[in-house]
Amino acid sequence: MANVKLTNVKKIYGKDTVAVQDFNLEIADMEFVVFVGPSGCGKSTTLRMIAGLEDISEGTVEIDGVVVNDLQPRDRNIAMVFQNYALYPHLTVFENMAFPLRLKKMPQDEVYKRVVNAAEILGITEYLTRKPRALSGGQRQRVAIGRAMVRDSKVFLMDEPLSNLDAKLRNQMRAEIILLRQKIDTTFIYVTHDQTEAMTLGDRIVIMKDGFIQQVGTPTEVFDMPVNLFVAEFIGAPKMNAFKTNLVYEDGKYYVTPYGAKIEVTGKKADMLRERNITSREIILGVRPEHVNLADKADASAIPCTIRVNEMMGSELHLHVVEDNGDKLIVRIPTVSLEDEQRKEMVYGSTIYITFEGKVMHFFDPETNENLLT
């Protein structure tokens, strides 16, 4: 249980390779924070700096108000789960989990109590006498989590713990981590490149790119109000459609005019544009695939598109379509809303008419890629 504070943290490899810079973040006690971003964005490096596995080039890292820059990992009272499990192959599951306790010279019965307790929570009691090589991937990752759990560490660090698991197991373990979190009262810092994990696990998400923090916020905040185009495209799957078009201010109303269509901006978004006194200008329009609707051919807001790929996901249909001038868009349609006839017509090469939901559009500056409304 502890708060973690990073102030102006910077990491330089060699002479001039900057991995992380201007990293400022305060993580509250018991908070679950997720660092997310594409590979090479510096998220793991930041986590390793908190763990003490990487030197901090500039800035300070504090755990519970104590600057830990020069402390060894073992003196920071942290626990960490690694992507590749990092179990000790020569030790049994029990001894793997007891390892940190034995190093502390904890009495045998206390070691036993803690390991068995953690094993029960994780459902690995029957494997305690096995060696790691006799376990499946999911079981190994549970042992790794167990090894981190048995200690009363101040901060629980997880470096892409689910990346090595197959998709089904990953979903299951993700749910288990959410449950686990309620059982362990500690501060979590979790690193992933998977936006689904970030959205489902985090109290707050830190989105990183090229060593810089792009946005810090709750899952809802980053999804509804991404500060820039990068965040907008990174969060949400399939990714947001984005293309250049014009914002038109006419008779007190806002319209966007993509591909010759004219779609009115409504609701809160229109109010926000008005509050900021934004007039007609060129923009990058962002529309999430789930906010693309089918339209009637006759509507002024209808955009004709040709279907290139049809992905039937079961509960929804993902259509990759091409607009006349070559722009690619993704459309996500719940299958319940489609008649059988309609669905049959949606094949490669056929034309559909789409429009965008006016109240959930995103507007970005074409030069800076910043959100016009944040």
Add this chain to the structure above:
Amino acid sequence: MKTENKIKKSGLGARASRRISNTIIYIVLIAITLTWLFPFFGILMESFKVNEKGMDGELFPEVWGFDNYIRLFKETDFLKWFINTALMGIATAVFQTFFVLSMSYTLSRLRFKARKPLMNLMLILGMFPGFLTMILIYKVFSEAGLTMEMAPVGLVIVYCASSGMGYYISKGFFDTIPKTLDEAARVDGATRMQVFYKVIMPLSGSIVIYTILMGFMAPWGDFMLASYIIHENSAGMSVAVGMFEWLSKTMLNTNYTMFCAAGVIVAIPVTAVFLALQKYYVEGVTGGAVKG
């Protein structure tokens, strides 16, 4: 039909040609093995000859017996030399293993400025023959009183002093152990030293055994440096030097069978140590450590 026949023919052809190439390979391998083993077999046979006082040109003894072995211990200082060498072997194995493994682990895991230059320097230094320094070593050791009957101590120092430079093999092994194991242990509360002996050492059985074997075997085969430092002092002799001294003073021809018996005895400890330790050569010990 035609294609079918073709396929059948080509199948038969492939099988036949594989059999022929296998036969050739086996013949060559067996020939090499016999050539290699023959001298050892010859020495073993010579050592069992009784009442033979020289090379008689026969492979098998006319009369079998242990005379040569008994005479070896009665008529020469062989036991003393043998004990000297064995003690040197044990001491060298202990110290050399410590130096080599610490050096290799350091070079494998720690990153410091002089790491690369140091590794290159040691690689280049290792290319010079060791006896280049013989005169200097003798000078230093004779001043320090580490020659003659104290030679075994001096020789152990020589064998161990530069042993860290032979880091390549163990470093290569340590490089294959995932670094995340070290990191996990360090986060779990281990010091670098604890990481080394609680995590890395148990996983390095085969390389530890290899290093011990190399250290133990060094004094048994070293002649040049040893003879220089021992300097005809029987009390400090190793088997290699002792046997040569004794042969040069007597006639090779007359004591040939006894010489062979000594050779067989020298082979025993090295073979025994190897056999005793080889079961610890556990392969794939890192299985399941990290995602493969």
